[in-house]
Amino acid sequence: MPQYTTDALILRTYRLGESDRIVVFLTRDRGKKRGVAKHARQSRRRFGGALEPMTCGRVAYVEHESRELVFLHYVEPIRSPLLAADGSVLGYAEYFAELIDEWAQDADPNETLFRLGWSVVDSMIEGVPIEPLARYFEYWLLRLQGVYQPDPRVSEGARAFLTAARELSPLGLRDVTVSGQALAELEAAHRALIRMHLEKDLHSVRVLRDMRR
Incomplete structure (x- = not known):
């Protein structure tokens, strides 16, 4: 049962039972993983505030050959959209995370995609205007x-x-x-491409649309 420690982007989480969560995360060197975070809803020491979408952190996990899910030991946050002065960018963090999750392949290393996600988080924290940043992210992802x-x-x-x-x-x-x-034109063009290739609308797009009303 090898243990790995690496940089990762948190993409999304799901409830598992009363106290656990399934965490989807993109590692720098081993692709996308899904892991069980035991007692994640109770343990602030191991996971408190570290499982928000697009959190950049240091993770430790154990892989079992016969199991699809890894065991996530801890997440040590390094950078997070929660540090952005403008709280409205958090909806975009979910959008970026959902796009990465849709395109990243399980256990298929993609450091370029990882670095794109990490740099976008840095830019959110540094106050780069979110609409140009979103169009930039879509463009490079595609x-x-x-x-x-x-x-x-x-x-x-x-x-x-x-x-x-x-x-x-x-x-x-x-x-x-x-x-x-110009940004609105690019948003429409990019969203059409994304919809065509994923063959669906993203949940986070509907959330962003509601935020603008």
Whole structure:
């Protein structure tokens, strides 16, 4: 029963019985994992505040050859969207986490996707405007999956933003000027691509839509 310690992004959790949780997390070096966090709803020492979507942390877990679920020993948070000054970004943390969860493959290492997620969390904490950051994340996620298709109908402003996104880190978005109209065009184009490839609408998209009302 090998034990592993690595950096990870927390993606989502589910209740398991009265006190446990199933945790889905993306590791830096071993792909996506699903693990049982025993007494997670009671133990603040091992898991308190560390299981929120897009929490970046150090995890320790044990794998059993005959079991699909690993045993999650602890999560030590390093960075979290909870540290962002603007609490409204938390809905976007769930959106980013759901997108990563949908595309990341079980036990298939994808360090580039992991680094994209980690850098987006850093940017949320540093106060990068959330709408440009969301369009940046969608753009790079779709590119990394090899399914990005430019929409010829978007405006020059939208195309200029994508050109900047190809060259900049997420933190660099603070210096990019882009109109709300251009961001709305890209949101519609990206969401259409995501819906086409996943063949469904994401739950977090509906949550974000409700937040804007």
